[in-house]
Every structure is written in C-alpha cells, then in structure tokens.
Amino acid sequence: MSEDEEKERIKKFSKKLGIGITTGRLLWNANYRRYEQIATLTVAELMAIIDVNKTFAGKIIAKARKVCGMGFIPADILYNKRKEIDRITTGSNALDGLLGSGIETGSITEFYGAFKSGKTQIVHQLAVNVQLSKDAGGLEGQALYIDSENTFRPERIVSMSLAMKLDSQETLKKIRVARAYNSEHQIELVNKIEKIFEENGNVRLLIVDSITTHFRSEYIGMSSLHERQQKLNKHLHSLERIADVYNCAVVITNQVLEDPSVIMGDSTKAVGGNIIAHLCQTRVYLRVSRGNKRLARLIDSPVLPEGEVEFKIVNDGIVDV
Numbered sequence: 001m002s003e004d005e006e007k008e009r010i011k012k013f014s015k016k017l018g019i020g021i022t023t024g025r026l027l028w029n030a031n032y033r034r035y036e037q038i039a040t041l042t043v044a045e046l047m048a049i050i051d052v053n054k055t056f057a058g059k060i061i062a063k064a065r066k067v068c069g070m071g072f073i074p075a076d077i078l079y080n081k082r083k084e085i086d087r088i089t090t091g092s093n094a095l096d097g098l099l100g101s102g103i104e105t106g107s108i109t110e111f112y113g114a115f116k117s118g119k120t121q122i123v124h125q126l127a128v129n130v131q132l133s134k135d136a137g138g139l140e141g142q143a144l145y146i147d148s149e150n151t152f153r154p155e156r157i158v159s160m161s162l163a164m165k166l167d168s169q170e171t172l173k174k175i176r177v178a179r180a181y182n183s184e185h186q187i188e189l190v191n192k193i194e195k196i197f198e199e200n201g202n203v204r205l206l207i208v209d210s211i212t213t214h215f216r217s218e219y220i221g222m223s224s225l226h227e228r229q230q231k232l233n234k235h236l237h238s239l240e241r242i243a244d245v246y247n248c249a250v251v252i253t254n255q256v257l258e259d260p261s262v263i264m265g266d267s268t269k270a271v272g273g274n275i276i277a278h279l280c281q282t283r284v285y286l287r288v289s290r291g292n293k294r295l296a297r298l299i300d301s302p303v304l305p306e307g308e309v310e311f312k313i314v315n316d317g318i319v320d321v
Contacts, residue, residue, distance in 0.1 A: 039064035089137025091318035094309040112254035112270040113286030119253035141204030163316035183214035236279040
C-alpha cells in the first residue's frame with residue numbers, strides 16, 4: 001500500500017481503539033494491525049509492546065474487545081461462525097474420517113507418539129496438502145514450519161508433492177522453515193510470527209515439530225518443573241491465539257514417556273502433562289503397527305468420539321492401507 005493509504009488506515013485503526021495516531025502507529029509498526037490481536041492480549045503483554053501505563057493498556061484492550069464483540073453471544077451465532085472452519089486432508093481417508101474430515105483450522109491439533117510413529121511424516125504431508133485446491137482437500141495456502149529436532153527434509157516434500165501432482169519447486173517456495181535451537185528461540189519465533197501472517201494473508205498452517213523437545217532437555221528435575229510448565233503454558237496460549245485470530249491450523253508434534261505408575265496396559269503418555277492436554281483441542285496418539293503401517297488413536301476432541309484407524313507411510317506419503 002502507498003504511504004497515504006497506510007496513514008489513512010492507521011488513522012481509522014487508532015480512532016476505533018480510542019487512541020492517538022502516535023500510539024496507533026506504535027501498534028501498527030509492531031505488526032498489531034488487527035483488533036482481534038489486541039483484544040486477546042493481556043495488559044502486561046500490551047505494556048511490553050508499547051510504552052503505556054497499566055490503566056491505559058487496559059482501556060485499549062477493553063476497546064478492542066468491544067470492537068470484536070468479545071462477550072456472550074447466542075450459540076446459534078457461534079454455530080454459524082463454526083461453519084467458517086476449514087479442513088486440510090492428511091492424505092488418508094481413514095485418518096481424515098477419524099478427525100472429522102481432516103485437520104481443522106482455528107485450533108491446535110497434537111500428534112504424539114514414540115520414535116518412528118509417523119509424527120514428522122504427517123506434518124510434512126500437511127505442509128504439502130495445505131497447498132492443494134479446496135476440491136482436493138487443501139486450502140490453496142502456505143505453511144510455516146518450526147523445526148526443533150532438525151528433521152525437516154525438503155527432499156521428502158519433493159517426493160510427496162510429486163505424488164500429489166504439484167510442482168515440487170513451487171511447493172517448496174510456499175513452505176517457510178525456521179530451525180529452533182532452544183526453548184527461548186522457539187518461543188521467540190512464535191512471538192514474532194504474526195508479522196509473517198500480516199505480510200502474507202495466505203498462511204493457513206503453522207507446524208511445530210516438536211513442541212517439547214527443548215523444554216524437556218533444558219528444564220531437568222522436579223525443581224525446574226514449575227518454571228517449565230509456566231513457559232510451556234504461555235507458549236501454547238500464543239499458538240492458540242494465532243490459530244484463532246488468523247483461522248489457521250496449528251499442528252504440533254510431541255514426544256512421549258513411560259508412566260511407571262501404570263502396571264497393566266499401555267503406559268505411554270505425552271510429555272507436557274495437563275498443560276498440553278488442556279490446550280490442544282484435538283489429540284492423536286500414534287503407534288507403529290506392522291511394517292509401514294501406523295495406528296492413530298483419537299484420544300481427545302471437543303466433538304468427535306474416540307476411535308482408532310490404520311494408515312500407511314510410503315514413498316508417496318500418507319495413504320490408506
């Protein structure tokens with residue numbers, strides 16, 4: 001946009017929030033250009049973004065929430081709003097069916113499982129499939145991929161995209177990858193990611209593979225558990241806000257550990273405890289089956305019943321058995 005157009009937009013933006021042009025420009029330059037972004041901030045977060053006192057920050061947030069209509073609304077309106085939710089195919093009809101027609105936007109989906117259970121393969125496939133046409137199960141969009149385990153492989157994207165009849169080079173260009181080297185860097189990447197959403201309105205998928213690996217290695221022992229869970233909690237809330245504000249799908253992978261208190265049955269559980277359990281709207285447990293087959297069990301969903309399906313990982317990607 002031109003300089004004059006930007007000035008006019010900042011003027012209208014500031015007026016709706018009941019703030020001066022100078023304060024409005026500070027928010028604008030910090031890439032807070034949507035009322036929903038500001039409405040979902042805490043007072044402390046807004047004070048860290050712009051140099052205002054606690055009372056003024058609270059008034060700005062209250063005004064943004066009023067503009068967005070963030071109060072009680074009739075359930076039928078919410079029902080109609082839910083119809084705007086889009087879905088991304090996993091490549092497997094069975095897995096899509098388990099998830100209610102694929103990965104939904106506007107929420108966080110977690111895939112957790114042991115080594116070789118297929119977590120990274122699934123998110124690679126989703127980074128390709130989000131680019132498909134809507135008729136083919138995609139969103140004609142782009143993907144952001146935060147790689148904390150150094151497992152992103154562009155070669156795998158090429159093989160999957162060719163199987164989907166996509167131009168492999170164009171597919172790669174529509175996936176932006178960032179390597180996270182520690183938990184603080186991972187948090188920083190997410191905190192600054194909204195700039196990319198504002199500059200590119202076609203990002204429909206955000207992947208974090210995996211969410212807990214750095215937290216698990218850096219915060220060791222019971223003495224650091226409280227601090228780890230606090231940071232993880234805030235990190236997940238940031239991801240949840242991004243999913244909601246931009247109506248994008250947020251997909252995270254997670255590691256597992258063995259629960260020694262379980263004597264009979266499967267003692268495997270996801271790392272992160274109740275923090276991740278409560279903040280992920282959909283949770284899928286992956287296990288190795290036979291050969292290239294994998295089992296996916298839906299553990300939690302606000303609307304879908306628990307269930308289990310089998311799928312395969314082949315050179316072409318994720319497919320039905």
